[in-house]
Amino acid sequence: MNPSRSLARSLVKHWEFYALLALPLAWYVIFQYIPMYGVQIAFKDFNPVKGINGSPWVGLKYFQEFFQAYYFSRLIINTLLLSLYNIVFGFPIPILLALLINEIKGTAVKKVLQNITYVPHFLSVVVVAGMAYTFLHQDTGIVNLLLKTLGMEPVAFMQSPGWFRTVFVSTGVWQEAGWAAIIYLAALSGIDPSLYEAAKIDGASRLRRIWHISIPGIAPTIIILFILRIGHVMDIGFEKTLLMQNSLNAESSDIIQTFIYATGIQQARYSFTGAIGLFNSLINFALLIVANRIARWKSDTSLW
Amino acid sequence: MSKLSKRGAIGLTAFMLASTALSACSQEQAAAPSAKEGASSEAKGLNATGFPIVNQPVSLRFVARKNPQHGEWKDMMVLQEYEKKTGIKVEYEVYPMQNFDERKNLLFASNDLPDAFINSGISAQEQLKYGTQGTLIPLEGLIDKYGPNLKALFEKYPDAKKTVTAPDGHIYALPTIVTQAAARTQKLWMNQQWLDKAGLKAPTTTDELYQTLKKFQEINQGTDAVPFAIDMASATGNMFTNATMRGLAGIWGLPLQMGTSGGIEGGKFKLWYDSDRLKDMLVFLNKLYKEKLLDNNSFTLDIAKLNAMTKANKVGMTFNQTDVGMDTKIFKTFAYPKSSFGDPVANAGAVARDLGSFAITNKNKSPEATMRWVDYFYGDEGSIFLRFGIEGKTYSKDADGNLVYSDQIMKDSRGIQFAIGDMTIWPGAGAPHVINDKNAVAVTTPAIMEGQKKIDAIMPKTVYGAPLMEPAIAEKYSAMTEDINKFVRESVSKFIVDGVADDKWEQYKQTLQKLGIKEYEGFFQKALDSYNK
Numbered sequence: 063m064n065p066s067r068s069l070a071r072s073l074v075k076h077w078e079f080y081a082l083l084a085l086p087l088a089w090y091v092i093f094q095y096i097p098m099y100g101v102q103i104a105f106k107d108f109n110p111v112k113g114i115n116g117s118p119w120v121g122l123k124y125f126q127e128f129f130q131a132y133y134f135s136r137l138i139i140n141t142l143l144l145s146l147y148n149i150v151f152g153f154p155i156p157i158l159l160a161l162l163i164n165e166i167k168g169t170a171v172k173k174v175l176q177n178i179t180y181v182p183h184f185l186s187v188v189v190v191a192g193m194a195y196t197f198l199h200q201d202t203g204i205v206n207l208l209l210k211t212l213g214m215e216p217v218a219f220m221q222s223p224g225w226f227r228t229v230f231v232s233t234g235v236w237q238e239a240g241w242a243a244i245i246y247l248a249a250l251s252g253i254d255p256s257l258y259e260a261a262k263i264d265g266a267s268r269l270r271r272i273w274h275i276s277i278p279g280i281a282p283t284i285i286i287l288f289i290l291r292i293g294h295v296m297d298i299g300f301e302k303t304l305l306m307q308n309s310l311n312a313e314s315s316d317i318i319q320t321f322i323y324a325t326g327i328q329q330a331r332y333s334f335t336g337a338i339g340l341f342n343s344l345i346n347f348a349l350l351i352v353a354n355r356i357a358r359w360k361s362d363t364s365l366w
Numbered sequence: 367m368s369k370l371s372k373r374g375a376i377g378l379t380a381f382m383l384a385s386t387a388l389s390a391c392s393q394e395q396a397a398a399p400s401a402k403e404g405a406s407s408e409a410k411g412l413n414a415t416g417f418p419i420v421n422q423p424v425s426l427r428f429v430a431r432k433n434p435q436h437g438e439w440k441d442m443m444v445l446q447e448y449e450k451k452t453g454i455k456v457e458y459e460v461y462p463m464q465n466f467d468e469r470k471n472l473l474f475a476s477n478d479l480p481d482a483f484i485n486s487g488i489s490a491q492e493q494l495k496y497g498t499q500g501t502l503i504p505l506e507g508l509i510d511k512y513g514p515n516l517k518a519l520f521e522k523y524p525d526a527k528k529t530v531t532a533p534d535g536h537i538y539a540l541p542t543i544v545t546q547a548a549a550r551t552q553k554l555w556m557n558q559q560w561l562d563k564a565g566l567k568a569p570t571t572t573d574e575l576y577q578t579l580k581k582f583q584e585i586n587q588g589t590d591a592v593p594f595a596i597d598m599a600s601a602t603g604n605m606f607t608n609a610t611m612r613g614l615a616g617i618w619g620l621p622l623q624m625g626t627s628g629g630i631e632g633g634k635f636k637l638w639y640d641s642d643r644l645k646d647m648l649v650f651l652n653k654l655y656k657e658k659l660l661d662n663n664s665f666t667l668d669i670a671k672l673n674a675m676t677k678a679n680k681v682g683m684t685f686n687q688t689d690v691g692m693d694t695k696i697f698k699t700f701a702y703p704k705s706s707f708g709d710p711v712a713n714a715g716a717v718a719r720d721l722g723s724f725a726i727t728n729k730n731k732s733p734e735a736t737m738r739w740v741d742y743f744y745g746d747e748g749s750i751f752l753r754f755g756i757e758g759k760t761y762s763k764d765a766d767g768n769l770v771y772s773d774q775i776m777k778d779s780r781g782i783q784f785a786i787g788d789m790t791i792w793p794g795a796g797a798p799h800v801i802n803d804k805n806a807v808a809v810t811t812p813a814i815m816e817g818q819k820k821i822d823a824i825m826p827k828t829v830y831g832a833p834l835m836e837p838a839i840a841e842k843y844s845a846m847t848e849d850i851n852k853f854v855r856e857s858v859s860k861f862i863v864d865g866v867a868d869d870k871w872e873q874y875k876q877t878l879q880k881l882g883i884k885e886y887e888g889f890f891q892k893a894l895d896s897y898n899k
Contacts, residue, residue, distance in 0.1 A: 109499060110474055110475045110476070110477050110499070110501070111477065111499040111500060111501055112499075113477075127845070131849070132849050132853070132880070132881055133849065133852070195666060199663065200662050200663055201590065201662070201663065202590070218662065220666055221662075221663075221665045221666060221863075308598070308599055308665050308666055308859075309598060309601075309605070309665060309855045309856050309858075309859040310665045310856075310859045310860070310863060312852070312855075312856050313856065324848070325845075325848060327467075327468050327471060328467055328468075328471075329491075329844060329848060330471040330474070330475070330492065330495075331841075331844070331845070332475060334845075
């Protein structure tokens with residue numbers, strides 16, 4: 063049968079489904095694909111008066127400028143290190159938290175714990191950064207007061223490059239771990255209870271049951287979420303970084319996004335920052351593909 | 367959150383640009399011919415002098431920056447009265463200070479332009495960029511014909527005119543013009559109460575200053591008061607343009623010319639980022655930091671927090687242009703102490719301050735009327751109207767003929783600046799007008815005038831503002847400015863905290879060379895040469 067005719071026939075027959083599909087499709091096209099047209103400013107000397115089409119092409123000029131910039135290596139290293147720490151600490155903790163909550167027997171305790179851990183997710187990052195400043199204040203912050211009573215030297219947490227990543231990642235874990243655990247909890251509740259019962263009868267300890275039933279049960283979820291996370295490696299919480307940044311910790315807190323903000327939005331150098339943004343996205347894209355390949359190669363789960 | 371930021375990176379700009387660029391092309395074609403038509407038909411209804419400015423009502427759209435001190439612009443008495451007076455109806459599109467720069471850039475990028483920008487802080491680079499593109503129209507011709515007050519000011523203060531003139535000879539935006547010396551300098555305020563308690567006189571050298579701060583620390587043992595604090599979190603861009611840093615640089619005789627960290631001697635411009643004076647200053651600050659004479663939270667301290675500390679009498683010394691929010695019974699002004707190099711300098715702002723306070727776009731169909739509208743504020747009568755409102759209603763004259771705000775404003779519980787900000791636009795700086803000895807008395811209190819007298823002698827005669835760079839080097843200049851400012855800011859911060867080791871200082875100087883400091887200096891030299899031609 064002619065494929066185009068069969069498509070037409072299926073369109074007529076199932077038009078309700080296609081009508082339903084049309085809206086999300088239109089959303090993707092209008093808000094995700096059409097704007098990509100603007101990516102070309104990275105290769106042009108963008109001038110608002112001439113418009114995107116009228117601006118002259120300059121090839122890779124802005125990419126070169128970025129690669130040769132004084133701060134290039136620092137930006138890349140900071141961005142990669144911060145995202146690495148974010149993944150190393152930020153990714154497994156929600157899994158552990160979900161396993162922990164899952165093991166709790168009393169429903170009341172379980173609910174309370176779950177609520178307490180996910181409520182911080184709803185706080186604005188501005189509030190979280192403000193809390194970090196208040197609690198870690200060198201003279202009046204509760205953490206330093208505690209250190210002082212223990213006879214230790216107070217630490218300038220917010221003003222030292224060495225502490226920036228620790229503070230950034232730990233506040234991130236505090237804020238997001240409970241929320242991220244929800245999806246694992248959902249996956250855990252999907253595991254057949256009879257598996258646990260059988261293991262119990264066979265005399266498996268609690269840790270054994272977690273290791274041999276819970277973790278394999280949610281492994282596909284973990285892998286998919288990990289791949290998705292890899293796709294955003296270079297996108298660290300920009301707002302929080304900016305809020306926590308100052309001239310003393312800039313050595314480790316200056317990342318690609320804050321650089322883009324300072325140069326692109328504040329200095330209106332759109333083409334230059336367009337190039338940096340595109341470079342950033344390309345790295346994300348490449349990492350996503352690599353992670354997916356590895357996942358497909360090592361296990362049966364992958365995005366595509 | 368991460369998704370959002372990704373879109374923020376390229377998506378935001380790309381999307382805004384893409385969606386608006388399509389419509390921009392068609393708008394532009396439509397606007398160009400009508401602007402010419404408008405001009406000629408406009409000229410008929412325009413009165414060359416006096417009020418109203420126009421015989422038939424004209425409507426304009428202005429984009430404005432709302433300073434924190436401001437109330438709602440549409441409810442401001444002065445603007446409403448001015449509308450009646452001029453016959454020009456202005457619709458104000460107001461954005462708060464925090465995100466005004468972003469908004470402004472997006473308006474330019476999307477070509478969604480108002481008729482004019484007011485209180486807008488359009489930077490030198492932006493003026494040049496959008497001026498040469500034709501988005502902002504040249505104003506010098508309009509000033510000649512329709513701006514008698516500005517013309518007179520520019521004749522009297524040629525360096526102000528030089529500062530706002532682009533290398534191509536055009537003026538693309540108007541500044542705030544400050545002819546009053548006291549409004550241009552940072553006064554050194556010290557806590558007289560603490561001085562008395564410590565039994566000390568005002569320090570005359572930096573060594574004495576150190577001893578004074580040390581004493582301040584002793585007498586405040588066990589409290590959260592600090593001898594000295596710098597609002598480093600507010601010292602963005604070139605950190606030495608911050609009030610406190612500006613004052614400190616002045617003590618070490620480090621001038622601020624052409625809006626940056628450099629001085630002019632015999633027609634030569636020289637940056638002092640690698641000078642021994644700066645090194646000496648940093649050694650001094652490091653000593654203060656180590657002994658906690660300088661608040662160790664300075665790097666997360668912003669101007670609002672510093673002002674709150676001053677207000678609460680919790681700091682021993684501060685630099686400030688005014689005494690707003692300060693108890694002048696406690697804080698007194700003093701002459702700058704001398705460093706081992708001698709010759710301190712009172713780093714004054716340029717006469718042309720707050721560049722880009724007002725600019726007219728190519729969308730404006732009545733540029734003549736708009737120029738007349740704004741020029742009024744650069745004269746005595748108009749600037750008094752802008753700053754004080756209406757006699758008998760919001761201000762009156764005292765026995766000496768000085769202008770005083772009404773009791774209702776003076777006694778406002780939120781503070782006088784906020785009360786004034788409800789009726790007019792000047793509080794918080796950036797409004798296009800002239801600030802002179804006649805119209806600034808109410809805010810330039812006797813305490814400020816006294817402070818000015820103490821530093822009058824060390825104030826430079828000519829102060830140039832940040833120059834407008836030639837288009838050919840503008841982009842490079844702006845990229846270098848960003849890199850150098852950032853590097854200096856971070857290095858200076860580290861020197862203050864960790865000390866100035868000789869090898870670190872050498873390394874710092876070498877990196878400055880690598881960043882092209884000589885070439886950068888040359889940009890300013892070139893601009894200076896063009897002034898002196």
